Amino acid sequence: MKGQSMDGRLIRVRGQVQGVGFRPFVWGVARREGLVGHVLNDAEGVLVAVAGAPEALDRMARALAEEIPPLARVDAVEAVAWAVPDPAPTGFSIAASGAQGAETRVTPDAATCPACAAEIREAGARRAGYAFTNCTHCGPRYTILRGLPYDRGQTTMAPFEMCPECRAEYRDPGDRRFHAQPIACPACGPRLWYEEGGAEVAGDAIALAAARLTAGGIVAIKGLGGFHLACDATDAAAISLLRTRKRRPAKPLALMASAEVLARFARPTPEEYSLLAEPAAPIVLIGKGGGKGGGLPDGLAPGQGRLGWMLPYTPLHHLLMEAVDRPLVMTSGNLSGEPQVIGNDEARGKLGGFADGFVMHDRDIARRLDDSVERVTGAGPTVLRRARGRVPGTLPLPEGFDDAPQVLAMGGQMKAAICLTKNGQALLGHHLGELDEALTWAAYQQALEDYRELFDHRPDLVAVDLHPGYRATQAGEATGLPLVRVQHHHAHLAAVLGENHWPLDGGPVAGIVLDGLGLGADDTIWGGELLLGDYRGFERVGWLKPAPLAGGDAANREPWRNLMVRLDAAGLGDLADRLLPEAPRDVLRRAVAAGVNSPLSSSAGRLFDAFAAALGVAPGRMSYEGEAGMALEALAEGGGPAAPYPVALEGAEIDPAPMFRAWAEASEPPAIAAARFHETLAVAFAARARALVEAGRAEAVALSGGVLQNALLQDALIRHLAGVPVLLHHAVPANDGGLALGQALIGAARGI
């Protein structure tokens, strides 16, 4: 091309553009369009210096917006003129990367792409039947990362030296494995085997495991972010064996199946299906009983309306699913309460008592990541547990936070996750779990270190919950850095504002925060709140009338306690006596009267527990968090449209006592009562929030808190807020897994 018709442009691309095949993509477009120049990675993203015919340059610009690789996310494209050097370059090249910078350099793990999935099924192909096939558009990322920068030597692929054929693919910009760090083939990559009783069994690992599984056995399978325990999901006896061995009586078990098999047992909506098929491959909660192939055993998720499904997300899973041709339970491989195991020896030691066999391989898992859990509500997808496939993704900070300091937010106690802010980005870490569990606590401390390093983070201040007993709060205090103490439900509100890009100066919002428990600004325990505020501060303008938590944390485990105190408060003590004949009511009532371990709480979660107990769908003691509330939601889904029960409005207080009285008088079918309960809460809070907007005191209504994982309740709130702007959770959990983002934003707002 002659200098005469040659224009030059310098194009900056920001976003998730590194480690996702972006440079070869640009290289391919440039070659196609006959452009010259180069592309490189630097601290700010990707920089393209390109010259050629103006029309070709325009086509390149369009391609950067429209044709990007599957795992890339472009946040911004900025172009300026490029003074083309003399002599002009004769071709287009991929230049060596610039210095490492501030942003995260590694992308989330991604499910096997269609090309790789097809390749492993191609008879005679080099990677036919190979469990570790991957390319630039798929495969392990964060779970194999040991350190930065993200290249093979810093991953657990380091011990596997590339064979000449893989090396050639790795070096060829025209190959979809160009610079795919975990590239592997049977000649040079990790090896799969099956073992029983500590000894490898000769033969095809997939076939051996499939045989054991279809015979009703339990097999531990080393996956991407940890081990799973698997069994045949159509076999009630295998399921109950797994539950007994794992001491997990009722908590729902996740399922994995190929798309074809899944369609025989469940009927995902198109939205649910596209969520299942995302590269993140989360567990998606899908309504039970939609399948045409008959019901699955009730023991998979007793009392719940949904089952958690996921599609195979590694070649290993694809091969196994094909071999068993039925859904498998794929639950995390751990001792009750502990984090998932990741090491081979650890698995043998800890899961040996649960599993009849092990599918093992010799690629180490560097970082433990649970499967993400998501669901589709009437308002779109929303994440319940944010982990594999979603981290370490970053979220852009809202407008007005450009000058924000670097904040480290410590999160909560039960669904611990941390958050770091820097350079206009927030990195919300993965779900860790309950911090009183010793190994989880160790994982939390490790996460603090890992994310700091990954983000090259030097916090100016630390944001913590008000609760002095949260281990996360104590860890924040121990840093010695300036502290911002953030009220729990204010953090929930800020989290939902933040993920909706609500500007720093966007004005006050009415936050309906329906939650379990969080320490209030007045030292009582909150959890059913209407807050009016923004990132900088808030006012508590409405709440559920408090009731005692009879027995403190015991009231969080035993729903009947909440029923008793709510019935007593409604003047229905006799009814409590009849409904709870076996309970130690007398002692507990006296303890409440004497103030022994009975703090007051406005918790919405405990009101759900109370009502679930009233309707007989709550266990005496819950074996997992949210069990009673989820059962109440499942019950209400069959109840159809319902009229709300009355509540009493006394000043800022919403008293549910009239609801209990009306329920006691009505003697309706439980499903209808459950539906009316949801409607009652939705109407009570929506009406007040709407009034704030209509009075000009709030710009929008935001919904957050763990109880808002309940899609039925969220849908009802949205219905009653029609015409009002409503902000909802999507990428950030409404539960305490999203708390740290809110803490970080509040900390940043106060630090600006």
Add this chain to the structure above:
Amino acid sequence: MSLRDKRVSLAHGGGGKAMRDLIDEIFTGVFEPDSMEDQARLSADALRDPGARLAFTTDSFVVTPVEFPGGDIGKLAVCGTVNDLAVGGGVPRWLSAAFIIEEGTDVDLLRRIVATMKVEADKAGVRIVTGDTKVVDRGSADKVFVTTTGIGIIPPGRDIAAVHIRPGDVAIVNGVLGDHGACILGARGDLALSSALESDCAGLGHLMEAALAAAPNLRAARDCTRGGLASALNEIAEAAGVSVEIDEEALPLRDEVKGTCEILGLDPLYLANEGRLVLFVPEDEAEAALAAMRGVDTGAGAVIIGRAGDGPAGQVTMRTLFGGSRIVDMLVGEQLPRIC
């Protein structure tokens, strides 16, 4: 009987005749001052032994109700201070006792309290050698508060301290946990807890001597009072710079205590004890220590509950019945629910 009043009045604290009568009538014969001077003059003979040391401690006692099944505030006041001396290796010798008495307190109650103090002091082999009384307005105290101060002798060569604990050392408690705390909850009366529980309140000096005789390398001991076993272990792990892991299955708990805790949502690890201690011995002395402790009445229920480890310094964990490992923290202020 010179003290005819049934109730203590402000005049009894006035320093005049009424006060003299109160002291004569109630305290004389129980307390054993060396002279009529306002100080005790104690023999320092024991300190002639090269390397012998004095142990010196003080504590104030407040409890509602002041009398409860298995004891009263006087017993607490003697045992508490005796135990503070004993767990540091001191052989308890002398006590002082100071009383703050609420106007209107039943004089017979005072007599009973003082009598139990005498019984406990005799059992422990200590003498109450000096004391004080003050009477305060109604409502300024709850019947009676007692402060005791104790002096003991640590024999030459004896050095018991948390810093000597090594990973692998074995932790032993001397009996069922939480009886005192559960008993006091029941004795408050307003909870209608029907139970036959008695406080575990007891002096532990003889038990310590027996354990030391059998396990000469006994590292350290702590009495598990307020804050229960959990707080004692946290203090000791912190001071020792080791981790401690206990085993839920091994914890000695009465069914009644478990039941009370379940109903009220309390954790027995944090319930107060007044006659329980946890001690650490090298593994090879554990069986001898156990046997020796079981030979003393206050150690009849001695069991191994866990051991020191080389995990994070100061961290106490409990292997639960389900196999997980739960961190057992120090209480932060009052116990607030944390589950979200």
